Amino acid sequence: MIKTSAITKTVTTSQGELSILKPISFEVKAGESIAIVGASGSGKSTLLSLLAGLDEVSSGNIFLDGQALHEMNEEQRAQLRGEKVGFIFQSFMLVQSLTAIENIMLPAEIAGLNNAKQLGQEILDKVGLGHRGDHYPNQLSGGEQQRVAIARAFITKPKILFADEPTGNLDAANSDKIERLLFDLNRDSHTTLVLVTHDNELAKHCQRQLLMNAGELSEVSLSDDNTGTTHSAVISQSQVG
Numbered sequence: 001m002i003k004t005s006a007i008t009k010t011v012t013t014s015q016g017e018l019s020i021l022k023p024i025s026f027e028v029k030a031g032e033s034i035a036i037v038g039a040s041g042s043g044k045s046t047l048l049s050l051l052a053g054l055d056e057v058s059s060g061n062i063f064l065d066g067q068a069l070h071e072m073n074e075e076q077r078a079q080l081r082g083e084k085v086g087f088i089f090q091s092f093m094l095v096q097s098l099t100a101i102e103n104i105m106l107p108a109e110i111a112g113l114n115n116a117k118q119l120g121q122e123i124l125d126k127v128g129l130g131h132r133g134d135h136y137p138n139q140l141s142g143g144e145q146q147r148v149a150i151a152r153a154f155i156t157k158p159k160i161l162f163a164d165e166p167t168g169n170l171d172a173a174n175s176d177k178i179e180r181l182l183f184d185l186n187r188d189s190h191t192t193l194v195l196v197t198h199d200n201e202l203a204k205h206c207q208r209q210l211l212m213n214a215g216e217l218s219e220v221s222l223s224d225d226n227t228g229t230t231h232s233a234v235i236s237q238s239q240v241g
């Protein structure tokens with residue numbers, strides 16, 4: 001489903017070349033749920049953007065559902081994203097000139113679904129904002145905007161859902177609600193989940209945890225009590241794939 005081989009990301013800054021990701025190789029099976037955890041600034045969001053085809057690798061290969069993402073141009077990546085990928089951004093990225101329901105309907109309309117409005121209302125109800133559909137993003141709180149962004153990513157039941165801190169702005173009750181929705185989607189639609197999160201509870205519900213540390217990725221071996229404190233195989237540095 002997702003296979004990377006020695007992917008790196010380097011950016012040019014005023015101080016010179018900055019290596020954000022060391023060579024990273026790993027695989028995610030179809031239908032798996034993965035949490036990427038690690039300190040702020042370690043490279044989690046950068047990795048997620050590369051996997052979702054929102055950014056280009058500096059070197060290495062990424063195959064998404066068997067398709068060579070690293071060989072595609074932006075237009076081809078956008079098409080692949082539209083067909084298979086849902087993305088929940090840390091900063092929501094809602095279209096400010098559209099209402100909540102219009103934001104949510106957008107991917108369904110692009111995908112050509114003719115019942116976008118009905119689907120949009122159903123998913124808005126599920127995230128607890130059924131009565132706020134005609135509100136614009138600037139009329140919603142941070143947590144409400146996050147739930148709209150989540151609903152937008154859910155509407156097409158994507159094959160792969162990437163989420164950057166999906167519960168980052170939510171209170172405990174809403175975090176629970178979103179966690180249930182994420183894992184319902186994973187179970188019912190067989191959607192692969194790749195979540196970047198500082199939320200321990202959410203990470204513990206995932207089948208696997210990967211730890212990002214200064215641009216290197218390692219697999220967390222989950223102990224019986226699921227505390228995930230030991231690190232097993234190092235999967236950076238081209239050892240896999």
Ligand SMILES: Nc1ncnc2c1ncn2[C@@H]1O[C@H](COP(=O)(O)OP(=O)(O)OP(=O)(O)O)[C@@H](O)[C@H]1O
Pocket residue numbers: 011013018020038039040041042043044045046047212
């Ligand atoms: N375009 C860029 N130019 C310069 N530095 C960058 C760029 N993109 C990312 N970085 C740096 O790369 C590092 C990793 O960033 P990234 O956003 O991936 O971290 P993160 O683990 O997701 O952090 P957080 O948990 O705080 O969201 C950071 O030090 C960031 O400042």
